[in-house]
Amino acid sequence: MKFGNSLLLMPVLLVLSCSDNGTTQPEFNNPKNLNIAEMRASIETMERLLNNTTAGFSEGQYPEDERIILEEQAGTSRSFLINGLPNSDQDEVDSLTNAWYDACTRYEASVVSQYNDLIDPKATKETRYLYVNLKKYAQDKLLFGMHDATGYGVGWSGNDMRSDVKDVCGSYPAVFSWDVNGIINDPDLSRFEYRMLLAYENGINTLCWHQIDPEGHSFYYDQVNYPVVPAILPGGKYHDRYLEKLQKFAWFMKKLRGPGGESVPVIFRPYHEQNGSWFWWGRIRCTEQEYIDLWRFTVIYLRDSLQVHNLIYAFSPDGNQFSSKDEYLLEYPGDDYVDIFGVDFYFWEAGTETYLRFQQRLLYTVQNAQSRGKLAALTEVGDEKVDIDQWYSQYLAAPIKNSPTARNIVYAAVWRNAHEGHHYAPYPGHPAVPDFIAFYEDPFTVFASDLVDVYILDNGL
Numbered sequence: 001m002k003f004g005n006s007l008l009l010m011p012v013l014l015v016l017s018c019s020d021n022g023t024t025q026p027e028f029n030n031p032k033n034l035n036i037a038e039m040r041a042s043i044e045t046m047e048r049l050l051n052n053t054t055a056g057f058s059e060g061q062y063p064e065d066e067r068i069i070l071e072e073q074a075g076t077s078r079s080f081l082i083n084g085l086p087n088s089d090q091d092e093v094d095s096l097t098n099a100w101y102d103a104c105t106r107y108e109a110s111v112v113s114q115y116n117d118l119i120d121p122k123a124t125k126e127t128r129y130l131y132v133n134l135k136k137y138a139q140d141k142l143l144f145g146m147h148d149a150t151g152y153g154v155g156w157s158g159n160d161m162r163s164d165v166k167d168v169c170g171s172y173p174a175v176f177s178w179d180v181n182g183i184i185n186d187p188d189l190s191r192f193e194y195r196m197l198l199a200y201e202n203g204i205n206t207l208c209w210h211q212i213d214p215e216g217h218s219f220y221y222d223q224v225n226y227p228v229v230p231a232i233l234p235g236g237k238y239h240d241r242y243l244e245k246l247q248k249f250a251w252f253m254k255k256l257r258g259p260g261g262e263s264v265p266v267i268f269r270p271y272h273e274q275n276g277s278w279f280w281w282g283r284i285r286c287t288e289q290e291y292i293d294l295w296r297f298t299v300i301y302l303r304d305s306l307q308v309h310n311l312i313y314a315f316s317p318d319g320n321q322f323s324s325k326d327e328y329l330l331e332y333p334g335d336d337y338v339d340i341f342g343v344d345f346y347f348w349e350a351g352t353e354t355y356l357r358f359q360q361r362l363l364y365t366v367q368n369a370q371s372r373g374k375l376a377a378l379t380e381v382g383d384e385k386v387d388i389d390q391w392y393s394q395y396l397a398a399p400i401k402n403s404p405t406a407r408n409i410v411y412a413a414v415w416r417n418a419h420e421g422h423h424y425a426p427y428p429g430h431p432a433v434p435d436f437i438a439f440y441e442d443p444f445t446v447f448a449s450d451l452v453d454v455y456i457l458d459n460g461l
Contacts, residue, residue: 030085034093039081041255042100046074048261049104057112060125060457066110073103101254102307108263109309115457117373118339119299122309126258126455127265130204131312131339133454134375136461138410142400143446144439145175145206145413146425147380150195153417154427160195164417164427169440171449172202175411177380180209180270183252184245193256196266200258202448206267206314206413208380211245213280214238221280229286229294246298250306263310265455269379270298273318273344274331283321288331295333316342316379319361328364341369342379347395350388359399362406370408378412382424386432392439401444 030036050071055064077100085093109122115132116123123131137143146165149172151157153164166172176199182192199205210219213228215238232242256264271281274291281291295315302308315338322328332338343365345358362378369376378400383391400406417423426432439445452459 029082032085032089034085034088034090036081036085036093038255039077039093039097039100041257042097042104043074043077043081045104045255045257045261046070046077046100048257048259049107050074050261052260052262053107059113059115061112062107063110063112066107070103070107073100098251101251104261105254105263105307105309109307119313119336120303120309120311122303122307124263124265124310126262127310127312129457130265130454131375132457133452133459133461134204134410137446137454138375138408140407140444141446142397142407142409142444143174143204143411143451145177145204145411146173146416147177147179147208147413148416149173149176150198151191154420154423160191161198164423165425165447167428168426168430168433168436169447171440171447172199173413174203174446174448174451175206175413176203177206177208177413180207180249181212183249185212189252193252196256196264197258200264203451204267204411204454205264206269206379208269208272210279211270211281214241219279221278221282221285224280227286228280229290233290233293233297243301246301247306250302250308253308253310256310262455265310265312267314267340268311269314269316269340269342271295272316272342272379273321275317275321283331291331292333296337299333299337312339313337314340314342314377314379316344316377319343319345319358319365320348322361322364325364325367328368335372335374338374340375340377340379341365341372342377344380345378346381347383347388347391350395355395355399358395359403359406362400362409363403366405366408375410376408377410380415381412382414385421385423386426386430386436390435391432392435393442397439397442397444401442 050067054061055067080096108124111125113125113128115128118128118131149165150163151160153162156162163172178196183189186192196205212219213224214232217224230236231238233239253266254263258264271291271294273279274282276282277284279285281294299313302311315332317328317331343361345361347354347358366376381396383395388395396412400409400412414424417425417427426436440447452461
């Protein structure tokens with residue numbers, strides 16, 4: 001969509017310095033063999049940011065004094081690699097690396113922009129523009145998304161560029177859904193980062209979080225024998241463990257960078273389907289106020305304490321668990337803590353009753369979003385095994401496309417393709433392939449191959 005192959009094939013820059021006699025010397029002196037790969041990456045991020053941004057007071061520019069601060073930090077950082085490593089340890093290297101990513105984030109947060117309908121007043125430029133463009137798309141298009149769209153599918157795994165969706169229709173989805181567990185629980189994030197950067201190159205990233213409880217049991221409440229939400233709130237037994245998870249998440253978000261050094265925007269959907277009872281953050285598993293307090297604390301800690309400014313926050317109750325516009329708003333954290341009004345809806349059966357219930361839930365979601373100036377999205381949807389006839393064209397697309405209100409749903413993201421008994425998109429040879437192709441070819445739907453650059457303003461939308 002935006003960068004061709006530049007993002008994935010971008011060479012690592014080796015910065016060289018000149019000695020006093022004019023000869024070129026390697027920049028680093030590392031007798032302790034410390035791991036400085038991420039430190040190098042943070043310096044390269046500063047350099048790319050400086051090379052791809054301009055100082056000024058016009059839209060999308062950055063104040064001159066903020067640019068000077070980042071330039072000075074970049075110079076200091078290069079000098080440290082030359083002079084500082086012989087007396088350093090890994091903790092110091094890691095601490096400085098964090099500080100240098102923070103410097104990049106502070107610089108991005110200073111952007112001059114009139115566009116900010118988000119709950120984060122310091123949102124990065126690309127994050128602001130993504131929201132602007134999603135609002136434009138919401139007027140007459142539906143972006144198609146999928147959870148874990150690459151990396152594995154029905155009958156295959158281990159290929160981070162392959163997708164069942166692309167195998168069927170020739171294009172990736174426009175929206176790529178992932179789980180924060182991939183960040184929190186995996187010691188090697190290289191594959192996860194690769195897939196998110198590939199998604200950024202082709203479309204839009206969103207993250208949900210099936211968070212494992214602090215004792216390591218599950219995200220399902222029936223496998224957890226204590227009230228988790230009060231335990232992770234301030235003053236709770238496991239509050240510090242929760243802070244550690246958020247800190248690791250924030251670290252990943254700050255170093256997730258595009259080819260210009262920019263932070264990659266992500267739609268973040270924590271604590272979804274809270275109006276059900278199956279998750280430990282669900283209704284009857286905690287009080288309404290405890291849920292609201294957890295949501296608000298999470299936003300405030302990420303945004304204000306950890307200074308993460310590339311997140312768009314999505315709230316998404318389960319559509320089969322509410323039956324009115326007002327009931328949708330139970331546990332709602334408030335307009336200052338939510339950017340997107342989402343809804344999750346699974347088709348457990350075919351028929352008119354399910355169809356009408358789905359249509360109604362879409363209307364309630366959009367109406368609530370529009371009354372508050374927010375976006376609306378079908379944040380999770382699906383028919384397991386895609387065995388309802390013409391599910392994509394008639395059950396998913398038609399009630400959105402044919403309703404003036406529901407047309408304001410900006411994207412619909414189906415769940416993953418794990419195996420023949422658990423999949424939500426057709427794969428080659430599946431009986432639903434013809435219907436999915438019709439869905440793909442419908443001018444109303446948007447896949448990665450149709451998507452304009454949603455991270456800039458002047459993109460023709």
